[in-house]
Amino acid sequence: MRVTIFGASGLLGKALMREWQGDTVAGLCSRDADICDPDRVQQAVRNTRPDWIVLAAAYTDVDGCEKNSKLAFAVNRDGAVNVAEAAKQVGAKLLFVSTDYVFDGKKTTPYDIDDPRNPQSVYGKTKAQAEIRLLELMPDCCIARTSWLFGTGGKCFPDTVLKLAASRPTLEVVNDQRGCPTYAVDLASAIVQLTRKDATGIVHATNAGDCTWFEFAREIVGSAGLSTPVGPVSTQRMARPAPRPAYSVLSPVSLNALGIKMPRWHDALHRYLDERQQAS
Numbered sequence: 001m002r003v004t005i006f007g008a009s010g011l012l013g014k015a016l017m018r019e020w021q022g023d024t025v026a027g028l029c030s031r032d033a034d035i036c037d038p039d040r041v042q043q044a045v046r047n048t049r050p051d052w053i054v055l056a057a058a059y060t061d062v063d064g065c066e067k068n069s070k071l072a073f074a075v076n077r078d079g080a081v082n083v084a085e086a087a088k089q090v091g092a093k094l095l096f097v098s099t100d101y102v103f104d105g106k107k108t109t110p111y112d113i114d115d116p117r118n119p120q121s122v123y124g125k126t127k128a129q130a131e132i133r134l135l136e137l138m139p140d141c142c143i144a145r146t147s148w149l150f151g152t153g154g155k156c157f158p159d160t161v162l163k164l165a166a167s168r169p170t171l172e173v174v175n176d177q178r179g180c181p182t183y184a185v186d187l188a189s190a191i192v193q194l195t196r197k198d199a200t201g202i203v204h205a206t207n208a209g210d211c212t213w214f215e216f217a218r219e220i221v222g223s224a225g226l227s228t229p230v231g232p233v234s235t236q237r238m239a240r241p242a243p244r245p246a247y248s249v250l251s252p253v254s255l256n257a258l259g260i261k262m263p264r265w266h267d268a269l270h271r272y273l274d275e276r277q278q279a280s
């Protein structure tokens with residue numbers, strides 16, 4: 001099988017490039033093909049002749065999207081459409097990586113794949129509109145929604161927490177947003193399996209279990225053997241430009257129905273900490 005990954009230089013993309021074995025994989029970053037440029041995208045797809053395209057490229061700065069909404073829609077929605085059109089031209093299948101931010105966070109039980117989208121942030125709106133456009137263009141595409149991504153391939157929450165815990169006497173972390181931390185390595189493995197199973201439609205792919213950011217931070221600090229006290233605070237105290245869903249736990253039912261199970265986030269965190277230590 002031939003695979004082309006857009007966003008290969010990102011947190012998830014790097015894990016995909018490392019984890020994907022046994023197929024011919026081409027990884028592209030924005031220098032290779034800006035997804036906002038349909039000609040460049042078509043050329044890249046023609047050159048790499050993929051059976052599957054994994055679209056992990058996005059403008060992922062959630063607060064930046066609020067200020068630069070034109071760019072956010074150009075990359076996350078229109079760029080995704082450009083990739084889907086190029087995929088269609090060569091008969092390639094498409095897996096689009098989406099987000100828990102397509103939901104409003106008002107539920108108190110895990111989000112199912114057919115729960116209505118109601119994004120609250122510009123970033124969430126760009127990804128929700130991309131999902132809708134892609135399903136119109138390519139009804140058989142696969143949309144893998146994930147959340148709270150972490151890994152050694154880029155900036156992420158555990159890395160920030162560890163750096164702050166090493167330099168500050170105490171940490172304060174929000175305790176009223178609940179979601180599912182997801183290790184890029186485990187998501188990459190799930191994505192490989194999804195393509196091998198020719199998955200179509202929407203799938204929720206996160207590590208198992210859920211927590212608040214405070215609970216996640218406390219586990220990160222403790223597991224790393226640090227003694228920095230971590231205290232809970234409210235979202236209101238830590239105001240950010242983009243609203244975050246208060247509850248964005250994604251139900252694993254759709255993934256499990258395909259025979260794919262992802263490990264618990266505690267287990268994933270320990271493997272991340274080992275990987276981070278080895279990398280340094």
Ligand SMILES: NC(=O)c1ccc[n+]([C@@H]2O[C@H](COP(=O)([O-])OP(=O)(O)OC[C@H]3O[C@@H](n4cnc5c(N)ncnc54)[C@H](OP(=O)(O)O)[C@@H]3O)[C@@H](O)[C@H]2O)c1
Pocket residue numbers: 006007008009010011012013028029030031033034035036055056057058059060061075079097098099100146147148149150154
């Ligand atoms: N991070 C999270 O917590 C999270 C949560 C849920 C869903 N997701 C989704 O998961 C996917 C991967 O996220 P990530 O955290 O790995 O992203 P990331 O680390 O921010 O990497 C973004 C990637 O997109 C590429 N890119 C950006 N603009 C581009 C453009 N105009 N043309 C071509 N490539 C472009 C970047 O290439 P350059 O390096 O060349 O700029 C980079 O490879 C995204 O679809 C994101 O929406 C992420």
